[in-house]
Amino acid sequence: MRCTPHRSIAGRLSTVVAATLVALPLAATSVSAQDRAPHEPVVRVSGTGEASVAPDMAIINLTVARNGETAQKALADNNAAMNQVLTALKKAGIADKDLQTSNFSIYPQYQQNEPKDGRVDPPRIIGYEVQNGLTVKIRDLKALGNIIDQSVTLGVNQGGQITFTNDDPSAARSEARKKAVADAMDKALTLTEAAGVKVGKVIDISEGEDRFMPPSPAPRMAMMKAQSDGVAVAAGENTYSIAVTMTFAIEDK
CATH class of the missing domain: 3.30.110.170 (Protein of unknown function (DUF541), domain 1)
Structure with a gap:
């Protein structure tokens, strides 16, 4: 009586295995047929x-550079010149949203010492240069020439690159x-x-x-x-x- 459950389980396993073996060729045949299906030319x-x-808009890059014996002096001179440029641009009709500072930097200026008794002292700082860059979008192209000319007159001494583009x-x-x-x-x-x-x-x-x-x-x-x-x-x-x-x-x- 105790052997009957074992024979029942074995019988069920045999049935599952047989069903699996029968199903495998069918699945393989299905995939193979799919692979052989012609592709659409x-x-x-x-x-x-x-x-x-x-173009209906120009973008120009303007830079004000000023030198001074001290960083404070160079910065003060640069700020004064840049404020004049900004005031003139706004009077020319440039909106605040079209004015953006693109670069600001302070560089020490060095003087190389002459060799003395076979020895060269390290370079010493003799002043500073402050650069303040400004990116300007000009939507009235007829005013572009005058704006560049006026900016240079007021103190812009570097830059001037112009890119013509379209707003939309x-x-x-x-x-x-x-x-x-x-x-x-x-x-x-x-x-x-x-x-x-x-x-x-x-x-x-x-x-x-x-x-x-x-x-x-x-x-x-x-x-x-x-x-x-x-x-x-x-x-x-x-x-x-x-x-x-x-x-x-x-x-x-």
Whole structure:
């Protein structure tokens, strides 16, 4: 009577093992059939599009540098000059949000000593230089030349780098995207026609590189100069470039 439970458990285990052995070939057959399923033929192409637009804003970097025998003297002179520049910029219509200190530094100035009796004393500090940088966004490009000229007159003695940009380039980027998609579709049509098939539905589309190209000298570049004798500047055009990758299904003709 005690052996009966053992035979019952063994019987159940045999049934489970047998069922497993029967199920394994079926699962293997299913996976193998899936692997052999043909892939949908596709054509994958890339396209690029560009859109150019005149800039409506300039960003300039201005630096006031002053020297003094002491750090306090150099700092005081620098603050006085920078305050004059800031006052003039605000009077010219530059908003507070478009003025930002971009760099502030104090450097000791050293004097190298001449060798004496075969010995060279370490350099000594003879003064200090204070540099105060300012990044300015100018939204009225017609005033740019005068603003630069006035800033230099009031004490700006370094910097002057100008970057022309757009406050909202979304419209130009949208146009560039449309051109990139059109370019990719044109390539897909050319490839499929050459292969004797036709383009099907869009399977996948992704955006790649988004580039901003600042203006460079070109025949279209327009010279802008303030009505006074301000600095002459050239705005040119900003170019926005978009790249896309598209995958299309291929259908028989």
